[in-house]
Amino acid sequence: MHICFITHEYPKPGFPHGGLGSFVKTIGEALAANGIQVSVVGMNYTSEYEELMESGVRIYRLNRSKLKGLSWWMNSKAVSGKIREIHKHHPIDIVESAESGLAFLSKIKDIQYVIRLHGGHYFFAEAENRGINWWKGFQEKRSFAKADAFIAVSKYVKNHTEKYLSYHNKPLGYINNPINTAVFKPMLNDIIPHKIVFAGTICEKKGVRQLIQAFPLVKEEFPDATLHLYGRDWFFPDGASFVAFLKEKELPRLGPVAESVFFQGVLPLSEVAKKYAEAEVCVFPSHMETLGLVAPEAMAIAKPVVFTNRGPGPEIITDTVTGLLCNPLDPNDIAQKILRIFTDKAAASAMGKNAEKEVQKRFSVSELVAENIDFFKSLSKK
Structure with a gap:
């Protein structure tokens, strides 16, 4: 064939x-x-x-x-x-x-x-x-x-x-x-405390703007928190960069907190997997997905994941069992789900382990x- x-x-x-x-x-x-x-x-x-x-x-x-x-x-x-x-x-x-x-x-x-x-x-x-x-x-x-x-x-x-x-x-x-579970699998990498990782196209429909807006609320409780955004830029119809828009319009509103937001660009899949492994939580507050590869990929590494409650989100994650679902349009809800991972280590670990088993079974x-x-x-x- x-x-x-x-x-x-x-x-x-x-x-x-x-x-x-x-x-x-x-x-x-x-x-x-x-x-x-x-x-x-x-x-x-x-x-x-x-x-x-x-x-x-x-x-x-x-x-x-x-x-x-x-x-x-x-x-x-x-x-x-x-x-x-x-x-x-x-x-x-x-x-x-x-x-x-x-x-x-x-x-x-x-x-x-x-x-x-x-x-x-x-x-x-x-x-x-x-x-x-x-x-x-x-x-x-x-x-x-x-x-x-x-x-x-x-x-x-x-x-x-x-x-x-x-x-x-x-x-x-x-x-x-x-999911390529030969690449996305549990690793022995040291977790960087309070590191938040997003991967995907940097655009509005992936919820990046709301994630950035949520970050100061997390920072209030955990001053050492960092937000790392991995992925390609998106461009408006006039050719303007969405990353530039975020840097010019959204980051200045954060004040000193903006210094803890990092746009990391595009990485090979093997490197993305390592960044997931370093994270304490992986967050993907998409406004919409058909399925979304990033959430199951991070789940395969046994990471606690915050995913969208819209579209197929509930098909991928059982809320509080294999991860957490958030309202992607509500920065406060996104922040609260991240804080829940940071404050309840036992529950976060359990969700990560359950997530890995779920991915092995379904993906x-x-x-x-x-x-x-x-x-x-x-x-x-x-």
């Missing part, structure tokens, strides 16, 4: 990537280790063509078009052409993309096209209470119409996506995203790769 993933975010040293890239790398390497041929096709981070093999995964990074106004069409055409070329020499059984990835892709007979719901435009528009961009909405509808099957990474994303987009009575699987690569293979095989028989 040959699976081809479409993503422009496959991790490349020195370049930022998001959760989608991390997911494809984790599942791709696991599939390859189980004898499945895996290819990844996407546009390069730089203006050149690359082809390489990493951990059994064949990666094709295409030359990104710079043609103003038509780059989207040229890039889609390039991806379609590369898939057709690969299929000619190494027949592909499954092509998988995120929500809008099939919109302008030319389908090939005998290949099954799958959309995995990582959180598309309609999903996040509802979550963030904003309007639908007609162009992005058009792409998603067109892409969904082309798909032969769907995979939902959480019940929440499945239910809220279908408010706006039809699955057209096609096969739909429910499979959590896997381990070995379990979930088998579910993916079974689902893909069921499609290839059709």
Whole structure:
């Protein structure tokens, strides 16, 4: 069996990537280790063509078009052409993309096209209470119409996506995203007292601003507390940096407390795991997630985690048992949950241990790769 993933975010040293890239790398390497041929096709981070093999995964990074106004069409055409070329020499059984990835892709007979719901435009528009961009909405509808099957990474994303987009009575699987427990596992690192760690894109919908607003309340009780933010910057439509916005607008309001807030940039996954291990608490107050890889990753290291009570938060964490859930829009509630971890060491330790067991049971690569293979095989028989 040959699976081809479409993503422009496959991790490349020195370049930022998001959760989608991390997911494809984790599942791709696991599939390859189980004898499945895996290819990844996407546009390069730089203006050149690359082809390489990493951990059994064949990666094709295409030359990104710079043609103003038509780059989207040229890039889609390039991806379609590369898939057709690969299929000619190494027949592909499954092509998988995120929500809008099939919109302008030319389908090939005998290949099954799958959309995995990582959180598309309609999903996040509802979550963030904003309007639908007609162009992005058009792409998603067109892409969904082309798909032969769907995979939902959480019940929440499945239910809220279908408010706006039809699955057209096609096969739909429910499979959590896997966690690389070879990287994210309990470590012997010394914990740095009262170190708070966030990882993810530094943007509004990840709750970073509210976390910063919560930090002074924590600092009042624990003067040695520090807040460390790991992840790539996000940019407003006009190109302005969200990190710069936080530094210019939010940090000055904290006064001297701002000196204990650190923007650490992007790190490789192995380094992120070490930073989780150093933390006394990991906090992810997202306004919305489809599933959220960061919370289960930190849980796999047996860390006490504060996660959002919105969306799939309750699917991931049983409040007070495997972690704590917070109102991501309420800095006071975020602060109180952090303080609870700092003040009740026994409960925090118990939640961390329970969290690790839960991740091993529900998110381990070995379990979930088998579910993916079974689902893909069921499609290839059709």
